[in-house]
């Protein structure tokens with residue numbers, strides 16, 4: 001009995017650890033998007049701010065990256081879904097002996113590293129370009145074109161896998177039935193096979209878009225004049241990041257959660273309707289007391305969806321009226337005060353030191369080991385002001401405030417290395 | 426009512442690689458007929474139907490519909506509509522859209538289609554169910570929707586591939602008469618495929634009995650039942666007892682056969698097989714269970730059979746007696762229940778009598794294994 005409960009507890013602990021490992025970074029990152037310091041961090045909470053969102057939407061490069069990502073995404077979705085569908089149709093119709101070989105060939109791009117695909121796309125189309133005697137800014141060396149082509153080589157394979165799974169459940173008798181009723185092959189395809197494939201096509205399209213959106217290692221070789229969002233982010237991070245990137249991450253996380261919940265709720269609702277219809281055929285449709293079960297009852301996804309939607313509205317709503325200026329000003333003021341106190345302390349210490357030096361000099365030699373005898377840093381003040389809120393904050397904001405602190409130059413580390421600092425504790 | 430459009434198969438061969446699925450089929454189907462292909466599973470019935478509807482190009486020979494050779498004409502251009510073995514209703518379309526698919530193809534307006542769908546729904550007794558999806562219908566309802574969908578295309582020939590095989594017995598019997606009635610009403614040619622001899626007999630004007638790609642006999646139900654031309658047809662259509670032996674004597678339309686177990690027995694020659702049996706030939710003699718009556722035990726003669734009773738069973742309308750037969754097979758006797766008393770004769774010898782006109786002698790051949 002005891003073992004059992006112990007096991008349960010450890011399972012819960014494990015789950016908690018697991019999920020915090022999975023979701024922790026996302027949560028922290030989301031929090032940093034709303035904190036006012038210029039470096040993304042969650043820990044010393046300063047002010048609730050939305051300025052990083054407006055900073056994000058004023059960042060030309062990020063916006064341009066998003067635009068390019070969407071362009072590439074749309075192109076990739078179109079190309080790879082149609083290639084995937086063609087491949088899937090081939091696969092189900094091809095001569096059985098060749099099927100295994102064909103499958104392997106079609107699946108291979110998934111196994112090839114993206115970097116290789118990127119390089120080979122670049123090299124191949126460059127050759128083609130030269131073969132046609134075109135110059136370097138022709139259509140064939142256009143970044144958008146190359147990126148779409150490069151990404152599609154392997155994303156089309158993903159799409160094909162999704163589509164084949166659905167196609168295998170297709171009864172070719174349906175196409176025959178359509179033909180038998182007078183449809184042409186094109187009509188049979190459009191009116192019977194395509195509607196059947198629609199859900200799989202939608203999944204494949206979503207999959208393709210996401211794969212395209214997040215792709216970096218193929219794109220990095222092919223983007224040319226059209227850096228996508230991932231490329232822009234990677235370049236930005238090299239020069240240090242701001243919470244604007246957290247804000248972007250937060251938006252993406254929110255959109256993803258929203259889409260997933262919406263999808264889940266939609267599926268649930270469909271199931272409910274189907275179940276209702278089914279039971280209705282048994283219990284007679286017209287008997288009056290038949291009613292659709294409430295959309296929200298027994299549909300947790302829908303409930304969560306509604307809650308998230310309301311929270312979003314609340315946040316956006318308050319964002320328009322809330323002004324963090326006052327808070328930021330307060331924090332600044334507080335920091336200024338703190339700094340002042342520190343400066344005072346420093347001055348005090350320096351004065352003490354100077355006095356003591358004078359005394360020591362007067363006292364002459366013998367007491368030299370005084371410095372060595374100083375005790376080891378007593379943890380508390382060991383790291384000095386590294387983590388003090390004010391330490392980093394003021395680098396750019398107010399040069400004037402920094403001025404008084406300058407004397408020590410090593411202001412970032414407080415006076416750790418000043419042997420006398422310890423004695424003042 | 427028009428005379429309908431006939432279908433002719435001329436020396437039709439269909440091969441899959443080396444495998445011959447249909448061999449030398451020659452069939453004339455009259456316009457407006459209800460024609461059945463009857464045969465066991467895998468004998469090539471569906472294959473013939475696919476050749477008629479155009480999904481399969483014959484390896485040799487011709488398919489003529491209304492006198493026109495169909496060579497090179499695709500399924501969407503032939504005046505046929507096929508009801509598939511599994512119905513193949515379009516799962517994502519509502520019932521009325523399913524039914525009027527052939528009109529949609531031709532670009533008919535939704536209003537026209539709806540109107541036609543309602544008419545057909547009335548005909549198949551599914552009034553007001555047009556907005557359901559096929560998955561929401563019962564088996565028999567789906568069946569009728571499939572028929573309505575095929576009829577909506579206004580074919581000259583309706584091809585039905587075992588459409589009732591998936592239904593339970595009651596519904597099957599009901600649908601039989603319904604199909605027959607629809608056929609009479611629309612007056613078009615129905616080509617029906619089945620492995621159920623009862624179905625074929627009750628519905629058809631004419632039947633072709635098939636065995637492993639070969640058509641054994643074509644005729645109306647009565648002819649096939651009473652005058653089977655091959656041992657296969659005799660044993661596949663209805664129940665039959667077989668007595669193997671050798672022809673002792675042929676006299677006009679009657680034959681004396683020396684059977685392996687039951688002595689010399691007389692039988693008549695089936696219509697259409699005259700002159701085939703010669704003295705000394707191996708022969709098979711067929712007598713149906715209901716053709717026997719009881720005779721005093723031990724009676725000798727050329728139309729009496731004496732054997733040991735192995736099993737008795739009461740079936741309601743008949744009292745069935747099983748007796749030791751030829752080649753390990755039992756002889757089945759079905760005595761009509763007319764209120765007489767049945768005493769058990771389990772384990773005893775019994776003697777049966779039959780009328781010579783009810784026994785048919787044929788050259789020995791392959792029997793149906795069922």
Ligand SMILES: Nc1ncnc2c1ncn2[C@@H]1O[C@H](COP(=O)(O)OP(=O)(O)OP(=O)(O)O)[C@@H](O)[C@H]1O
Pocket residue numbers: 441444446464465466467468469470471472473620
């Ligand atoms: N596409 C094909 N390739 C090879 N052999 C085939 C093909 N289609 C059918 N056959 C063979 O032809 C024979 C006849 O098949 P068919 O489908 O016509 O049988 P059937 O009489 O309709 O049987 P059932 O009553 O079981 O439907 C079978 O032996 C089958 O294996």
Ligand SMILES: [Mg+2]
Pocket residue numbers: 470471472510586
């Ligand atoms: Mg079949």
